[in-house]
Amino acid sequence: MTTMAVQNLVPLLVLIILRVFVKSSESVSPDNFSPTFPRRFLPYQGVRAAYWPSSIDFPASSIDTRYFTHIYYAFLHPEPDTYKLSVTEFDQTNIPEFINGLRYKHPQVKTLFSIGGGGNEPTVFATMAKNQRTRGVFINSTIQVARQYGFDGIDLDWEFPANKQDMANLALLYREWYEALVLDARIHRKPRLLLTSAVYYASRMLFLGDEPRSYPAEAIRKYLDWVSPMCFDYHGSWDNFTGVNAALYDPKSNISTYYGIGSWIQAGVPPEKLVMGLPLYGRTWELRDPNVHGIGAPAVGVGPGNEGTMNYKDVIEFNQKNNAKVVYDVVSVSYYSYVGDSWITYDDVWSIQKKVQFARSRALRGYFFWAVDKDKDWTISRQASNAWGH
Ligand SMILES: *[C@@H]1O[C@H](CO)[C@@H](O)[C@H](O)[C@H]1NC(C)=O
Ligand SMILES: *[C@@H]1O[C@H](CO)[C@@H](O)[C@H](O)[C@H]1NC(C)=O
Ligand SMILES: *[C@@H]1O[C@H](CO)[C@@H](O)[C@H](O)[C@H]1NC(C)=O
Secondary structure (H helix, E strand, C coil), X not given: CHHHHHHHHHHHHHHHHHHHHHHHXXXXXXXXXXXXCCXXXXXXXXXXXXXXXXXXXXXXXXXXXXXXXEEEEEEEEECCCCCCEECCHHHHHHHHHHHHHHHHHCCCCEEEEEEECCCCCHHHHHHHHHCHHHHHHHHHHHHHHHHHHCCCEEEEECCCCCCHHHHHHHHHHHHHHHHHHHHHHHHHCCCCCEEEEEECCCCEECCCCCCCEECCHHHHHHHCCEEEECCCCCCCCCCCECCCCCCCCCCCCCCCHHHHHHHHHHHCCCHHHEEEEEXXXXXXXXXXXXXXXXXXXXEEEECCCECCEEEXXXXXXXXXXXXXXXXXXXXXXXXXXXXXXXXXEECCHHHHHHHHHHHHHCCCCEEEEECHHHCCCCHHHHHHHHHHCC
16 A cells, blocks of 8 residues: 555656756746757857957957957958959958957957948949859858958948849858858868858848848848847938937837847847847937937037047047036937037947847847947946846
């Protein structure tokens, strides 16, 4: 009787133990973490990246690499006639300084170079991507440059594919590029070069150009390590009213990071392939009337700074020097400041923390900054890194 009871108890005990185990492992996973993602994609080990504009006077060796996992050399360009990557004399000395400056201090930081950028000529990319031969020439030259200088990866920042045809060609480019990188790794018995791409803040381009068009989500999912939506430049002095550079939320429109990131996931790009953009700069206006200074106030042109932009460190200095009024906007999760007829939209420690927490809560791969030189004493970079969990 007693033995019987014990025998009957064993499966029950196993059940109880199993239940307790399942319960407790459930309770340790983060709220929004989908249990179907493989463990190695836990965002905790993710990407904390920044672009390094090569034209600036800011040695890569002075980057505080505690706060970054990946630094992008920005930018290289394809030659408009041959589509081979152009490495100018300036780059030939600058790239080794960049790579050695980082590698010496912090060998685990990965280096990539980015091709294109805001000032690029989009038609060069469009023509190159149109046929297989020129795509091949371009791809091979990028691999050659990456291996010659010892980069860990390659980034494409084509701003922007102009129509549906460009988007279809971009998908072919991603695929052939990835295949070439796999082949290259096999031949040289080296780790495959990373392939990433900076993209519009949303998966579908509604507000730029005439033709609505969507990024090739499936090719991105299959062939890229990640894409980096540029979640900034939502409003600027091109608008005749003040607005937020990088609103996390906007109840009145779809021009927000919340919408943009959601659109990528909805399009089929998994969260672990998304690295969310954060600005280390603000945008400025000249107010029409200094007494009307909210978000949406009439403006007549660019404010202080450099053609309507101002680096974070300069915003902080400007605010202090001019005793500007600083406002935290709860709705958009952003700051603005004003004094006289000057108006500035920007991010500071608190809003960056909220945005990084948003990226974490969506189980994204990570975040990146434009750009690494614009922080003030690493304040923002440190805050972001802490909020991410480092
Ligand atoms: C690119 O490189 C691959 C592998 O070395 C080669 O097979 C291919 O012909 C090259 N393509 C072009 C267009 O040069
Ligand atoms: C935002 O986008 C959704 C679809 O993604 C659309 O249904 C909605 O009308 C848009 N809202 C605005 C304010 O444009
Ligand atoms: C901005 O310009 C548009 C047309 O270009 C006009 O309709 C609108 O009233 C202007 N807004 C302000 C605040 O001046």
